[in-house]
Amino acid sequence: MVEKPCGLLSIATVGERSKTLYALLFEYVKSKRPPEKIFIVHRLDRDASGLLVFAKTESAKHCLQQQFRNHSAWRKYVALVEGRLWRDAETIQSFLAENAAHRVYSVKDSKKGKLAVTHLKVLKRSSQTTLIEVRLETGRKHQIRVHLASFGHPIVGDKRYGSRRNSIGRLALHATNLSFDHPQTGQRLQFESACPSSFLR
Numbered sequence: 001m002v003e004k005p006c007g008l009l010s011i012a013t014v015g016e017r018s019k020t021l022y023a024l025l026f027e028y029v030k031s032k033r034p035p036e037k038i039f040i041v042h043r044l045d046r047d048a049s050g051l052l053v054f055a056k057t058e059s060a061k062h063c064l065q066q067q068f069r070n071h072s073a074w075r076k077y078v079a080l081v082e083g084r085l086w087r088d089a090e091t092i093q094s095f096l097a098e099n100a101a102h103r104v105y106s107v108k109d110s111k112k113g114k115l116a117v118t119h120l121k122v123l124k125r126s127s128q129t130t131l132i133e134v135r136l137e138t139g140r141k142h143q144i145r146v147h148l149a150s151f152g153h154p155i156v157g158d159k160r161y162g163s164r165r166n167s168i169g170r171l172a173l174h175a176t177n178l179s180f181d182h183p184q185t186g187q188r189l190q191f192e193s194a195c196p197s198s199f200l201r
């Protein structure tokens with residue numbers, strides 16, 4: 001289990017291969033005696049922060065990824081969004097597609113996108129923003145960011161998807177909770193990461 005800081009890539013891209021969380025972990029486990037391996041299970045956007053699980057064996061990787069696919073592993077996030085959400089809870093559902101410029105967007109046709117379901121719960125309201133808890137039922141690329149933007153409440157600092165505010169100098173999205181069954185013992189494991197203080201201010 002690791003806590004990824006904001007601004008660090010989870011894995012390599014075409015433009016960046018060395019400054020990634022995976023590269024740091026790879027060097028860490030390789031230096032052990034005997035050397036160990038590391039396998040990617042899932043990822044977080046560069047500008048998001050919070051909890052990620054990596055696997056040390058290929059079988060553990062497949063087991064964990066299967067739990068994400070069948071939704072037995074669950075994730076919760078906190079996000080600071082623009083505007084005031086008036087209802088205390090919402091569920092957003094759409095089909096997500098990606099264009100050639102790697103921008104994700106919602107479509108109505110199920111044949112043109114993948115189903116995405118996001119559950120929202122209000123934690124705190126201010127005059128211009130709302131702090132919310134986000135629970136993913138599916139895990140699509142940029143799902144939370146696209147759903148909140150299409151809902152009219154983009155995440156603070158998310159210029160890519162329409163945010164006009166950046167009062168905290170970062171994307172206001174943090175993975176706070178992660179729960180799954182241990183690949184070997186089957187024991188249910190739960191991990192928590194505190195909401196960044198800048199979101200609360």
